[in-house]
Amino acid sequence: MNVLEIRNLTKKFGDFAAVDNMTLSVREGEIFGFLGANGAGKSTTINMIASLLRSTKGEIDLLGRSISANARFAKSNIGIVPQDIAIYEDMTAYENVRFFAGLYGLRGETLKERTAEALEFVGLGDKHKSYPKNFSGGMKRRLNIACAIAHRPKLIIMDEPTVGIDPQSRNYILNSVKKLNEMGSTIIYTSHYMEEVEEICTRIAIVDHGKIIADGTKEQLKSIITDTKEIWIGVRSAEPVQVEALKAIPGVLSVRVEEQTVMVSSKAEVGNLNRIIQQLIKDQAEIRSVEEQAPNLEAVFLTLTGRNLRD
Amino acid sequence: MDVWPIGNKAVLLGFIALSAHYRGYPHDAWLILAFLLYLSLNIAIPLFRRTGPQLALAALSAVLAIACAWRLDPLFVLVLPVNLYELAAASKRSGWQAFLTVLLPVPFLPHPLIALYLTCACLSFLLLACAGHYAGRLAALEAEREKNRVDLQKLAKTLSENDEYIRQSEYTIKLEERNRLSQQIHDELGHSMAGALIQMEASRRMLASDRDKAAELLGNAISISKEGLERIRLTLKDLKPKAEEIGINRLRLFADELSAKRNIPATLSYEGDIDVITPIQWKVIQENATEAVTNTLKYAKATAIHIEIRVLNKFVKAVVSDNGQGAGKIVKGLGIVGMEERAASAGGMVIVDGSRGFSVTTLLPVGE
Numbered sequence: 166m167n168v169l170e171i172r173n174l175t176k177k178f179g180d181f182a183a184v185d186n187m188t189l190s191v192r193e194g195e196i197f198g199f200l201g202a203n204g205a206g207k208s209t210t211i212n213m214i215a216s217l218l219r220s221t222k223g224e225i226d227l228l229g230r231s232i233s234a235n236a237r238f239a240k241s242n243i244g245i246v247p248q249d250i251a252i253y254e255d256m257t258a259y260e261n262v263r264f265f266a267g268l269y270g271l272r273g274e275t276l277k278e279r280t281a282e283a284l285e286f287v288g289l290g291d292k293h294k295s296y297p298k299n300f301s302g303g304m305k306r307r308l309n310i311a312c313a314i315a316h317r318p319k320l321i322i323m324d325e326p327t328v329g330i331d332p333q334s335r336n337y338i339l340n341s342v343k344k345l346n347e348m349g350s351t352i353i354y355t356s357h358y359m360e361e362v363e364e365i366c367t368r369i370a371i372v373d374h375g376k377i378i379a380d381g382t383k384e385q386l387k388s389i390i391t392d393t394k395e396i397w398i399g400v401r402s403a404e405p406v407q408v409e410a411l412k413a414i415p416g417v418l419s420v421r422v423e424e425q426t427v428m429v430s431s432k433a434e435v436g437n438l439n440r441i442i443q444q445l446i447k448d449q450a451e452i453r454s455v456e457e458q459a460p461n462l463e464a465v466f467l468t469l470t471g472r473n474l475r476d
Numbered sequence: 477m478d479v480w481p482i483g484n485k486a487v488l489l490g491f492i493a494l495s496a497h498y499r500g501y502p503h504d505a506w507l508i509l510a511f512l513l514y515l516s517l518n519i520a521i522p523l524f525r526r527t528g529p530q531l532a533l534a535a536l537s538a539v540l541a542i543a544c545a546w547r548l549d550p551l552f553v554l555v556l557p558v559n560l561y562e563l564a565a566a567s568k569r570s571g572w573q574a575f576l577t578v579l580l581p582v583p584f585l586p587h588p589l590i591a592l593y594l595t596c597a598c599l600s601f602l603l604l605a606c607a608g609h610y611a612g613r614l615a616a617l618e619a620e621r622e623k624n625r626v627d628l629q630k631l632a633k634t635l636s637e638n639d640e641y642i643r644q645s646e647y648t649i650k651l652e653e654r655n656r657l658s659q660q661i662h663d664e665l666g667h668s669m670a671g672a673l674i675q676m677e678a679s680r681r682m683l684a685s686d687r688d689k690a691a692e693l694l695g696n697a698i699s700i701s702k703e704g705l706e707r708i709r710l711t712l713k714d715l716k717p718k719a720e721e722i723g724i725n726r727l728r729l730f731a732d733e734l735s736a737k738r739n740i741p742a743t744l745s746y747e748g749d750i751d752v753i754t755p756i757q758w759k760v761i762q763e764n765a766t767e768a769v770t771n772t773l774k775y776a777k778a779t780a781i782h783i784e785i786r787v788l789n790k791f792v793k794a795v796v797s798d799n800g801q802g803a804g805k806i807v808k809g810l811g812i813v814g815m816e817e818r819a820a821s822a823g824g825m826v827i828v829d830g831s832r833g834f835s836v837t838t839l840l841p842v843g844e
Contacts, residue, residue: 180807373827374806378839389790468788470827471795471837 166193167229168320168351169214174223176209176375183209185375187223191320191353191368196346198366199355200462202474206375207355208248211324214353215245228319241269244318244350248325250309252297258284259293262311269316283315284308287341303334310338314345321345322353327361339365357474359463369462373470384434387460390468393418394433398445399426399454406450414440425453433459478522480607484600485518485558492551510544514555527566534562550589556581557597561604575601660711668704672697723758724750724785727765731783738773741780748787757840760822761785761794764815768796768836771811776800776834787842791824794838803830812836 169191176184184206191197199207212218214225216232216239225232232239252261263280271279284290287307297305306326314321323342327335342365346352356362362369363383370380379386400406403422411420411427416435421428427450429441438457445452466474489511496507517537524530538559545552557578564574578597585593679693727744734742753761765783772778778800786793806812806828815836816826824840 181805182808374829376825376827378825378827390788392789468786469791469793469837469839470829471797471835472829472831 167191168193168195168227169353170226170229171210171214172224172226174210174213174225175221176206176213176218177221183375184213184220187375187377189370189377189380191351193351194346194349195368196342196352196354196366198362198369199353199372200357200359200362200369200466200474201355201372202357202466202470202472205372207372208324209375210372211245211322211353211355214322215243216240241316242319244313244316244321246310246313246321246323246326248328250305252305252308252312254298255296257294257296258289258300258308258311261297261308262315265312266315271316279315279317283311286314286344287311288337301331301334303330303337306330306334306338307341310341314350317350319351320353321350322355324355325357326354327356327358335361359461359466359474363462371462371466371469373466373472378469379465383462386462386465388433390460390465392433393430394457394459396429396431396438396441397426397454397456397458398429398441398452399456400445401425401451401453403427403450405448406445407448410444410448411441414444417441481558481562481604482518482522484603485514485555488555488558488596488600489514492549492554495551496549504548507544507548510540510548510552514540514544518559521562531563531566534559534566538563550586551592553581553585553589553593554596557593557600558604561601565604565608571605574605664707664711665704668700668707672700672704675700723753726758726762727783727785730762730765730769731781734769734781740773740778742769742783743780744783744785746785746787748792750785750787752787752842753785753792754842757792757822757842760818760824760840761792761838763818764826764836764838765794765796767811767815771836772796772798772800772834776802778833790841790843792840792842794840795835797833797835799833802832802834806830 167190171187171189174184174187175182187206187210199210201207209218213220214227214232216236227235227239227242230238253264256264259280262283263276266276266280266283281290281293284293287310289304289307289311292300292304297308300308310323310326326338326342330338339361342352342354354362354366366383368380368382369386371378371386379389403424403426406422406427408420408422411417411429414437416432416437418430418432420430427445431437431441438455442452442455460468463474466472493511514537517533517540521530521533521537524533538556541552541556541559545556560577560580561574564577569577578601579594582590582593675693675697679690679697682690682693724744724746731742731744734740769781772781776798778798781796781798784793784795784797786795808816808828812826812828815838819826819838819840822840824838827835827837827839829835829837
């Protein structure tokens with residue numbers, strides 16, 4: 166079942182197309198990553214999904230219903246963590262979450278329960294009486310997330326939620342994204358940090374100039390450039406290495422041996438590093454270093470668009 | 477659409493009849509006749525498809541309603557709005573005009589009736605206008621569907637004709653090519669082979685009697701065969717397309733020409749196994765490169781152009797980039813849209829970027 170379905174979405178500002186005929190679908194239970202440089206059209210797309218912007222052309226369906234025709238339904242099933250922190254500094258953490266959850270229509274006991282639950286979830290349970298103006302950047306981010314999830318939306322959209330925060334809060338946020346996902350929420354996650362997207366997303370779309378250039382799992386995306394990886398193993402001496410035995414390991418395509426290096430070229434999707442190393446140990450080659458050279462998402466982006474993510 | 481006015485009138489007539497009954501109105505044969513007459517007139521209206529008779533019948537029943545209201549039961553005036561609306565609609569008046577027509581009798585009514593008349597008139601008007609509106613929409617949709625169906629038919633027909641045409645031309649081309657080949661083999665090789673054969677036959681016969689002559693004949697046969705072999709080679713070489721006509725060579729020629737004629741150094745590089753690029757993809761790449769270079773020459777004020785072909789695992793990427801002034805926000809003209817369409821026809825896409833010089837990247841899927 167598709168939680169979100171976007172068809173031929175276009176947003177023009179004057180003659181400039183910020184989002185250009187975009188078509189994509191997000192399935193239930195996915196953490197869907199939107200990877201692209203600044204100005205690629207990620208936030209514009211998200212603002213249209215959240216009905217903050219009107220599209221020039223195209224349709225967006227949430228849970229099978231058009232969001233333009235079912236605005237209330239759409240809004241109550243989407244939780245959005247905006248790029249710029251949106252909380253009230255002179256209200257306590259608890260009041261902030263209660264206020265936003267109230268906007269989504271929660272009342273009475275449910276409101277209280279869910280507010281406490283959301284604060285607990287982001288690790289601010291003990292800080293519920295504090296004012297956000299005394300919070301660190303990371304804590305503000307977490308509070309921002311709590312405001313978006315208290316009403317238990319089906320789809321949570323996080324627009325660069327880790328910009329400008331400390332590593333600890335960042336890990337916390339990444340973990341909570343995974344946890345939210347395990348609890349049944351579908352998540353759209355945008356970032357220009359390739360490592361984050363690679364770590365948590367189950368499916369990724371690479372966006373550039375308002376278009377989706379490629380989408381798929383990270384393995385699929387990487388296999389766009391090549392489906393081989395190079396494993397370089399430094400050894401004290403390559404003499405005892407039995408090349409034929411290495412070649413017999415599944416996935417291995419070729420083996421080259423220099424004096425102190427064994428270079429194995431292998432199919433990228435086969436996890437055979439263990440067996441290769443076992444073989445080398447069996448041959449009594451003294452391993453000094455192991456280096457795997459597989460393409461990463463950054464390389465995919467660079468190869469396809471000719472630009473860096475952080476240009 | 478036809479049922480709506482009838483239903484409307486039926487409800488109104490029912491109301492008139494019921495209220496006549498409860499007010500203890502004497503059961504008058506005239507009144508019943510009036511009802512029946514009105515009913516038959518109005519049922520007749522939708523039976524006619526032309527506006528003329530419909531207009532006449534609607535007018536007639538309006539007159540009947542007025543007459544009945546005057547002579548029999550004043551409530552009869554309540555069916556008048558429907559007939560008036562029908563008159564207005566049949567003579568193609570706009571919504572407001574129809575509404576005013578419906579309200580026309582108000583000044584002539586006795587005061588106690590005005591409120592009731594207004595209610596009936598407004599409700600009837602709303603109902604009929606609504607029904608009319610949606611019937612119109614429905615008709616438009618139907619017409620569109622019909623048109624789509626016809627279009628679809630036409631397209632399917634063209635498609636199958638094209639398929640047939642392609643099949644035919646493939647066959648014709650094969651036939652022509654086969655003809656040309658057999659002609660060429662006959663002309664070039666047939667004669668040599670026959671000549672060599674005759675010489676060899678003669679040599680065999682003379683082998684016993686005149687060895688020198690036989691050796692000479694055999695020598696002739698050998699040289700004729702050699703010549704024939706050379707011709708085979710030439711023929712085959714002829715059959716292959718010229719190297720500069722395909723793929724990377726054509727692009728190289730293009731880049732060289734640019735450097736020579738336009739005085740802009742153009743470089744070309746490629747990486748990966750370019751043999752996997754199909755002729756159709758080469759065509760897209762070639763045409764997009766031409767278009768991109770035209771843009772560069774027109775707008776970029778560039779001093780160098782680079783063309784790069786790179787075959788990745790699942791994509792082939794062709795980039796034309798320049799070192800010119802670029803463009804902050806790209807406004808797509810016909811050129812870029814054309815490139816996008818060409819790429820899309822081969823399942824690919826185009827990325828245009830103006831942040832560092834101007835670059836046009838064509839991505840086409842390979843190997844699937």
